[in-house]
Amino acid sequence: xxxxxxxxxxxxxxxxxxxxxxxxxxxxxxxxxxxxxxxxxxxxxxxxxxxxxxxxxxxxxxxxxxxxxxxxxxxxxxxxxxxxxxxxxxxxxxxxxxxxxxxxxxxxxxxxxxxxxxxxxxxxxxxxxxxxxxxxxxxxxxxxxxxxxxxxxxxxxxxxxxxxxxxxxxxxxxxxxxxxxxxxxxxxxxxxxxxxxxx
Numbered sequence: 703x704x705x706x707x708x709x710x711x712x713x714x715x716x717x718x719x720x721x722x723x724x725x726x727x728x729x730x731x732x733x734x735x736x737x738x739x740x741x742x743x744x745x746x747x748x749x750x751x752x753x754x755x756x757x758x759x760x761x762x763x764x765x766x767x768x769x770x771x772x773x774x775x776x777x778x779x780x781x782x783x784x785x786x787x788x789x790x791x792x793x794x795x796x797x798x799x800x801x802x803x804x805x806x807x808x809x810x811x812x813x814x815x816x817x818x819x820x821x822x823x824x825x826x827x828x829x830x831x832x833x834x835x836x837x838x839x840x841x842x843x844x845x846x847x848x849x850x851x852x853x854x855x856x857x858x859x860x861x862x863x864x865x866x867x868x869x870x871x872x873x874x875x876x877x878x879x880x881x882x883x884x885x886x887x888x889x890x891x892x893x894x895x896x897x898x899x900x901x
Contacts, residue, residue, distance in 0.1 A: 705761070720765055721789065725750045726758055727796070729768075730782070730789055735821055736860065737771055737781040746815060762786070797825035816845035819874035820858045823849060823899070827856040832898040836891075839866035845873045851898055868895060 706723070708715040721727060725747060732738050732746050744755055759780060762768045767786035772778040782789075801822070835852040839862060848866060849858045868891060870877050886892035 720761075720767075721792075723758065723761075725754065726762070727793060729755075729758060729762065730786070730793055731818065731821060733768060733780060733782045733786070734790055734793065735817055735858075737779040739777060739779045743780070748813060793821070794825040797822055801826060814875070816842075816873040816875065817847070817860075819845075819878075820847060820849070823874060824856050824858065826899045827851065828898055828901060829853050829855055831900060833894070836867045836895060837863055837865065838868045838870060838895060839863055840870050840872070840874060840877070842872050842876070851895070868892060 705719075707719045710716075721730075728747055728750075729743065732743055738746070740755070740759070743759075744750070744752060747755065759768065763770075763780075766783055767789070768780050769783050770778040771781050829852075832851055832853050835850070837848060837850050839848045840846070841862065846862060847858055847860045848863045849856055872880070880886065881896050886896060
């Protein structure tokens with residue numbers, strides 16, 4: 703298959719040639735959240751054929767944007783290179799734009815995996831409204847991960863942490879609905895966390 707190109711000597715066009723092929727930004731989404739093996743990517747990117755996924759990974763690897771964690775292992779997880787990580791602000795800006803300008807889909811055919819919300823949290827985090835450091839544990843059958851917020855930014859990691867300041871026994875999407883309903887209006891620490899995502 704011949705790779706499509708705008709054939710324009712302009713850095714916007716050339717960046718678009720590389721990054722805006724169908725599925726490419728979603729591969730970046732997954733690898734920004736965590737390194738992934740081919741099989742994991744194939745699961746999270748349902749609808750993308752395995753041949754196309756293999757082709758995209760090969761192209762991104764050749765461009766120096768992704769690499770295998772263990773090059774000598776055939777089934778090694780893929781991760782972003784330093785150059786690949788530089789694409790993160792572009793994706794976070796797109797998430798913020800979508801959050802501000804698009805309505806959530808009510809189409810049952812649209813998939814949603816709870817781990818995607820970790821990247822959305824990072825995109826929507828407003829460090830200027832964060833006055834202190836805090837560790838928040840999300841724990842549910844669908845997602846076990848924790849986030850660390852501070853005025854410097856937001857970091858996330860899968861798994862559990864013992865010294866969490868807040869423990870939230872639900873997914874991030876479920877928490878968002880509860881917060882929107884005002885369920886935490888009498889809980890100062892929870893309100894402080896929620897306030898860090900207001901513009």
